[in-house]
Amino acid sequence: MATRMKLKLKTVFVLYFMVSLLGLIYALMQLGQRCDCTEHDIPKDRTISRLRGELHRLQEQIRKSEATKQPQKPPARQPTVFVITPTYARLVQKAELTRLSQTFLHVPQLHWIVVEDSPHKTPLVTDLLVKSGVTYTHLHMPTAKDRKLQEGDPSWLKPRGVEQRNEGLRWLREDRRAQPGGDNQQGVVYFADDDNTYSLQIFEEMRSTQRVSVWPVGLVGGMKYERPVVEGGKVVRFHTGWRPSRPFPMDMAGFAVSLKLVLSNPEACFDGEAPMGFLESSFLQGLVTMDELEPKADNCSKVLVWHTRTEKPKMKRRGGSARSGTGFRPCGGGLRDTHTHTHNHTHTHIHTVKRTLLFNAA
Ligand code: UDP
Ligand code: MN
Numbered sequence: 001m002a003t004r005m006k007l008k009l010k011t012v013f014v015l016y017f018m019v020s021l022l023g024l025i026y027a028l029m030q031l032g033q034r035c036d037c038t039e040h041d042i043p044k045d046r047t048i049s050r051l052r053g054e055l056h057r058l059q060e061q062i063r064k065s066e067a068t069k070q071p072q073k074p075p076a077r078q079p080t081v082f083v084i085t086p087t088y089a090r091l092v093q094k095a096e097l098t099r100l101s102q103t104f105l106h107v108p109q110l111h112w113i114v115v116e117d118s119p120h121k122t123p124l125v126t127d128l129l130v131k132s133g134v135t136y137t138h139l140h141m142p143t144a145k146d147r148k149l150q151e152g153d154p155s156w157l158k159p160r161g162v163e164q165r166n167e168g169l170r171w172l173r174e175d176r177r178a179q180p181g182g183d184n185q186q187g188v189v190y191f192a193d194d195d196n197t198y199s200l201q202i203f204e205e206m207r208s209t210q211r212v213s214v215w216p217v218g219l220v221g222g223m224k225y226e227r228p229v230v231e232g233g234k235v236v237r238f239h240t241g242w243r244p245s246r247p248f249p250m251d252m253a254g255f256a257v258s259l260k261l262v263l264s265n266p267e268a269c270f271d272g273e274a275p276m277g278f279l280e281s282s283f284l285q286g287l288v289t290m291d292e293l294e295p296k297a298d299n300c301s302k303v304l305v306w307h308t309r310t311e312k313p314k315m316k317r318r319g320g321s322a323r324s325g326t327g328f329r330p331c332g333g334g335l336r337d338t339h340t341h342t343h344n345h346t347h348t349h350i351h352t353v354k355r356t357l358l359f360n361a362a
Pocket of ligand 1: 087155161162164192309
């Protein structure tokens with residue numbers, strides 16, 4: 001009996017031990033398992049499947065749009081506008097060229113040809129052009145002494161910027177000759193004085209010039225504006241305050257010429273000896289007839305360029321009194337004026353010029 005009891009107890013212990021061991025093994029196995037977090041995973045799984053669906057949809061869209069896309073042509077290159085600007089050293093030169101360059105920065109496909117009225121390229125213009133960010137060519141051509149306006153001369157006495165515009169044309173013809181396409185190159189030539197005001201739209205108007213395009217110019221010839229008068233899409237006469245009988249009674253800022261026409265007429269240039277008001281005509285006469293002019297700016301009904309003129313600043317002496325303009329030719333950064341004038345003027349004046357030089361070169 002006692003032996004049977006012992007055996008039973010032993011069995012109970014063994015069983016108990018076995019059950020505990022199994023429990024322990026089960027518990028240890030559970031430790032390595034991920035918990036059953038199904039409930040937490042449901043929103044996450046939903047987001048993932050939603051994003052998968054979205055991705056699939058977008059991939060489908062891209063595939064479809066690529067299948068229907070036409071083979072893309074490279075954008076057609078628009079004709080370059082070559083802008084020829086004569087400029088000369090004076091107090092306001094840097095201001096004028098800064099304003100102009102910052103307008104040109106907004107115009108695509110523009111090549112600025114700057115021609116200094118100077119026996120050499122000045123550091124001021126050189127530096128300004130380098131920093132401008134505009135595509136440019138820097139030239140120089142001094143005006144012959146007998147053709148140059150003298151201090152105190154009324155501005156209408158002699159034409160200004162003639163040799164410089166012709167030098168710009170000479171460079172352009174020579175440079176283009178080296179390019180493929182010969183006389184048949186796309187492009188437009190425009191003469192932009194450094195003191196005028198140009199809207200950006202005028203450059204887009206002129207870009208399609210076939211031969212010679214024309215448009216109104218504001219604040220010129222003592223008028224609010226001058227303009228070609230257009231009837232039936234053709235220029236029939238000119239609205240101008242002075243001598244409408246001139247072949248082309250227009251301001252320099254009021255026309256552009258196609259590069260083709262400039263290249264196929266290698267002799268066309270400005271005549272510095274032309275009578276007053278005939279400078280523009282001297283260039284255009286051999287190139288085009290009135291009937292062929294292409295009116296722009298909404299049939300010449302909009303003013304997009306102004307013949308503004310900058311007032312000459314009145315410099316004060318050190319003592320504070322205003323300087324009379326005579327004989328005072330402040331230098332716009334070029335050395336020429338310092339050399340020419342230092343021996344003619346007072347100590348104070350030399351200082352003024354030197355100060356200007358330092359200031360302008362800054
Ligand atoms: N110009 C020049 N040398 C001069 C005077 C003027 O190169 O001795 C340039 C000037 O910078 C401008 C253009 O020629 O780009 C026309 O000159 P200006 O504006 O004085 O002429 P206006 O407006 O009186 O016709
Ligand atoms: Mn001017």
